[in-house]
Amino acid sequence: MEKLGVEPEEEGGGDEGDTEAWAMELADVGAAASSQGVRDQVLPTRNSSSRVIVHVDLDCFYAQVEMISNPELKDKPLELLEEFSPVVERLGFDENFVDLTEMVEKRLQQLQSDELSAVTVSGHVYNNQSINLHDILHIRLLIGSQIAAEMREAMYNHLGLTGCAGVASNKLLAKLVSGVFKPNQQTVLLPESCQRLIHSLNHIKEIPGIGYKTAKCLEALGINSVHDLQTFSSKILEKELGISLAQRIQKLSFGEDNSPVIPSGPPQSFSEEDSFKKCSSEVEAKNKIEELLASLLNRVCQDGRKPHTVRLIIRRYSSEKHYGRESRQCPIPSHVIQKLGTGNYDVMTPMVDILMKLFRNMVNVKMPFHLTLLSVCFCNLKAVNTAKRGLIDYYLTPSLSTTSCSGKHSFKMKDTHMEDFP
DNA sequence: TGGGGTTAT
């Protein structure tokens, strides 16, 4: 058990990139924690610890079962959460971050001053910490916890999905705290328990953002615990990992995370992959590629946007080296893009041709080879029929055309099909 | 483990 030596301060979940702001924040939160007195209602600046972030984590079983058996539901949580705030960031299939800062701000302004003392928490408070209703940071987080509860309620009522939520001042902390009370419960982290939370991690690898490679690297330096990382020489760490990664993860070890919640929007790429024991001939590869391509084309059709780049990814057998994917990509010719999603034209043939060229570019088919994975990815997705194209395109493009916007040359359309509407 | 995704370099 870590008895939490004498940390000079239990700072809040600070998270500002620049050190001045960080210093100010320490003073700020410190004052809040020490003075029981009335805290100035007006927060000095929008310093970063006043953010309110929620991490919503759908219960695994539900996410799995419900979504697989009813694929319609797959995108629903994101739709639904976005109704609370447009700032929703997806993390995998069943996790989302939402920045509640502005919503909380609005609700705060609606409250009369006498109602402030009646604000209550929804769900658990991490570490059973007592709430200080004179602390505006507490108040904000409590309001965040209420919104989180509403979100989970809506998620259940509308979609039948249950899940956990964590509310804190940044993404790292929100994510860590969301898992504290496991199925279908929520937890809010108050700033004073921040250190307790991060020190509750047993290994450095449990910090989101520190993956396999980085963890191995850190271990080699003798860094195993959160405390190890906190107290390790910054200089040496920067030499070893590069300044960017070093600074980022050392901040993480203190519970600091200034990364914004980035609205995910629609996916930036679609891919399909297949792994297998062995693929060692070109025809074999071609067949697999055609399979992958077929389902991808369907997906792209559904999406409505058009990919302007295609990529082929392979993994070679190479004696279980941990990772070793290679890829080749190329632009999709504009005449092929135009036919994408129409269903009327054979787009398979030209696409397969392109992919096989990429394939032969990577694999010398005259030599024996042994692949264990093939993947096809459509990326560089561009909306059709939007006004965000350049001036030239704008003037040359008939209303529903699918003129390439990446290409320097936009051809006048011979015939304009209603390709956006199958 | 596999089958998705993302960003940074």
Place this chain on the structure above:
DNA sequence: ATAACCC
């Protein structure tokens, strides 16, 4: 194009 990260 690759390599890291996330789930």
